[in-house]
Amino acid sequence: MRDEAALRAFVEDMARLLGDWGFPRMAGRVVFTLMAADERSLTAGELADRLGVSAAAISGAVRYLSQISMVAREHVPGDRRDRYRLVDDSWYEVTVAxxxxxxxxxxxxxxxxxxxxxxxxxxxxxxxxxxxxxxxxxxxxxxxxxxxxxxxxxxxx
CATH class of the missing domain: 1.10.287 (Helix Hairpins)
Structure with missing residues (x-):
């Protein structure tokens, strides 16, 4: 059974760990929120709600994650909101890059x-x-x- 409180703690712990290595903390929170999501992709609003932060904080984080090829932005036809998803094999791709x-x-x-x-x-x-x-x-x-x-x-x- 999914334990939301444990997953939130996991996201924060991983973001802190990556932050200790110099990775932007909010980017770490976003990437691990996406990793822990059952959904294939999330909107900026959904990410902001799950993390309890502003859309501006999400915007900067997804921009950074896109630049390092960890997150891809997907436009949904008929919807003005973009969705964000992890790039397939993102850890592998970042390592190769x-x-x-x-x-x-x-x-x-x-x-x-x-x-x-x-x-x-x-x-x-x-x-x-x-x-x-x-x-x-x-x-x-x-x-x-x-x-x-x-x-x-x-x-x-």
């Missing part, structure tokens, strides 16, 4: 290590370690994502 960030971080750390005097210095060693880590993750992430796609396909069969 952010893979270029790993290379950017690795390259920046490499520049920083050189500027700090190379890996033979304390600061250079820390920055070289950062470079090595992000290069390692970047090299392995595509295979991991392929494994996920294969596992998901196997579950669907």
């Amino acid at each position: 952010k893979m270029t960030l790993l290379k950017t971080l690795a390259d920046a750390a490499d520049v920083g290590a050189a500027a700090a005097g190379g890996p033979g210095t304390t600061a250079g060693a820390r920055l070289a370690g950062m470079h090595d880590f992000y290069t390692w993750v970047q090299d392995r992430l595509p295979a991991l994502l392929d494994q996920w796609a294969a596992e998901k396909a196997a579950k669907a069969d």
Whole structure:
């Protein structure tokens, strides 16, 4: 049986967790409200009602979530209100889109290590370690994502 109070607590806890990682808190609340909804999509008004916030707060959050390809806006013919839904495989898609960030971080750390005097210095060693880590993750992430796609396909069969 669905426990609305527990789901509201879950939404708030997840938004707080993502907020601790730098994700906008209201965007976190919106994305997890959509994840916890039985409906395929919700209007801005429905999101605002469920979260007890203004439509303006929802507008900024869905704009952000749309920019990072987590939420899609759908126009409903004959209705002036748009509906918002999670993009299929949104976590996967966001991860794939952010893979270029790993290379950017690795390259920046490499520049920083050189500027700090190379890996033979304390600061250079820390920055070289950062470079090595992000290069390692970047090299392995595509295979991991392929494994996920294969596992998901196997579950669907």
